[in-house]
Amino acid sequence: MLDGVDLMQLESHEIVALGVVQVPEGRHVFAPMSVQDNLLLGSVALRQRSRALQQRFDAVYALFPRLAERRQQLAGTLSGGEQQMVAIGRAMMSNPRVLLLDEPFLGLAPMVVEEIRHALNSLRAEGLTMILVEQKLDIALPFTSRTHVMIKGQLALVQSSEELMNSPDLGQLYFQLSQPIP
Numbered sequence: 001m002l003d004g005v006d007l008m009q010l011e012s013h014e015i016v017a018l019g020v021v022q023v024p025e026g027r028h029v030f031a032p033m034s035v036q037d038n039l040l041l042g043s044v045a046l047r048q049r050s051r052a053l054q055q056r057f058d059a060v061y062a063l064f065p066r067l068a069e070r071r072q073q074l075a076g077t078l079s080g081g082e083q084q085m086v087a088i089g090r091a092m093m094s095n096p097r098v099l100l101l102d103e104p105f106l107g108l109a110p111m112v113v114e115e116i117r118h119a120l121n122s123l124r125a126e127g128l129t130m131i132l133v134e135q136k137l138d139i140a141l142p143f144t145s146r147t148h149v150m151i152k153g154q155l156a157l158v159q160s161s162e163e164l165m166n167s168p169d170l171g172q173l174y175f176q177l178s179q180p181i182p
Contacts, residue, residue: 002098016045019097023104025133027083029090031076035067038075038086042093052095060089063119081112088116092123099123099130105139117143137173141165151178 001007007015021042030038039060046052061068064085070078075086084104091099101120105113120143124130134140141147141161149157156177157164164170 013045016094016096019095020100021091021094021096021098022100023084023087023091023102025102025106027080027087029075029078029083029086031074033075034072035075035078035086036071039067039089039093042090045094056093056095060092063092063122064089079112081108081116084108084112084116085119088119097129099128100133101130102133103135104132105134105136113139137164137170149173149177 002018002020005018007018007020010018030041033041036057039057040053043053043056046056061071066082067085067089070082075083078086088101088104104116104120108116117139120130132140132144141164144161147157147159147161147164148155149159157173164173167173169176
């Protein structure tokens with residue numbers, strides 16, 4: 001539900017029009033297209049095309065300056081981290097209210113993880129709501145305010161990320177939660 005609207009009943013383009021966008025696991029850039037064309041695909045929900053479109057490009061290129069340098073480069077020739085920047089940038093082109101991120105740091109070098117985390121922190125500081133699916137607690141917890149832990153598709157724990165991060169038995173959390181209750 002978003003603003004009283006059941007998103008499960010909507011087509012994907014209607015969900016995007018309401019301001020909910022996803023960055024899927026695995027990046028899924030359009031390899032034979034340029035960075036700029038990949039970003040352009042994310043702007044289909046914009047109503048005032050010309051001015052709003054340029055503002056979104058400016059915002060994405062400010063968030064990820066490396067993409068501005070590579071705007072004409074084919075997305076398939078970029079590094080994995082740069083492709084992840086394109087995937088996030090493409091989602092940001094629709095000016096979302098809620099950004100869904102599925103494993104955004106998967107397989108990325110530590111320096112790139114920090115660069116992307118810095119960009120996402122900037123978006124959060126601007127008021128963007130984000131829902132992050134991430135297996136690496138050391139990356140996710142300092143970045144999030146609330147944590148929902150799922151085990152085998154079931155919600156096993158809901159806690160503030162700060163409390164969870166300060167838990168003395170954090171390393172054993174998965175094993176504790178996955179034990180059957182006697």
